[in-house]
Amino acid sequence: MTDWSMILDAGQVDSPSRSASLDRLVRRYWPPLFAYVRATGCSASEANDIVQGFVADVILERNLPGHADRGRGRFRGLLFRSIGNYIRDHHRRNQSLKRRPEQGRVASLDVEGCPTPSDQSTDDPEQAFTRHWVATLLRRAIETVRTSFIDQGREVEWEIVEARLVRPMIDGVPPIPYSNLVERFEMRDVPQAASFLVNGKRALGQAILAEIGETVDSPDQVDDEARDLLRLLTENAP
């Protein structure tokens, strides 16, 4: 099931698989939603509450997937705009509660409960959302390639890809030197290990494109969407 078919299914109230699709949709898009809210300055627990509220109020109650229209743009854009509106409403509600006189008195102007800047990142909310959106795509692409390589009996190739590319990307660790890998896996030479890495990198790039393809309306939008994501990640980058 592609992302779009999952979204359309989640929006159909009489679909027998709606509950499963909604569950899948929420799991898939939780990280970018959470990152967005955190980047507005909320603490982790507050962000968790807000995303849960967004899921309950907007995705389930107001049936956001039911309003998704393939002809009117990407689901990423709809989700991004919706969480933005939701959090603005949320903060307005909170401010209004703070201003409301309590027991005949105006509440003190303390800042308790107000969001504090996140210490996790310097991203603005849009960048945080995009970064986690791409990270989610990347994690899924990595899993696809890993499973495919293991299924094809290409464990050594996967080990090289993991040691030289995936672990440095995901965990920030330095790549293991080729010479160590050649010795560990009893390979012929460094160029053989490097060519394994190239095959893995190509497979991963294609898996990323396939993942992006699941979030857009048609295959000819994949390139534009990838460029758009790249632009959003790089503009105003620190």
Added chain:
Amino acid sequence: MTDPLTDSLRWALAIGSEPERSAVDWLAAELVPDRPDAVAAICEADPESDEDLRRLRLLKSGFKTLRLSGEHSTDRRLAARHYAATIAAGVVRHGCWITRQRPDRLLSALQDLAADDAMDDSLRSIASEAIAIANDRLIEQDS
């Protein structure tokens, strides 16, 4: 500092726009990191002769592996051309075949490369130069 997310999108886009180029360029970048692409890795000599020869042998071995085990037929075809170009660079810059393949087969591969107008001019030119040298004198074979 590179960012893994933007890097991964850049590869993906490179695959989409120039699918046949990326594998040889990536391989060259793994083996000769200070050159921007495969053509530069082959055509731009290292000032140290021994180091230059070592790099050519490394590239030759890498392209040879990719020629056989590349993920796609385009990768394999282009790797074969770069394999021939690397051997040509060995002839031009070091006066030797950096392979034990038969010279007649090598010359045939070099002629195919020189005639392939889809290939970079620098690679075709180095192949033509190597053919001229090999036709002029006996080239030492790798032991």
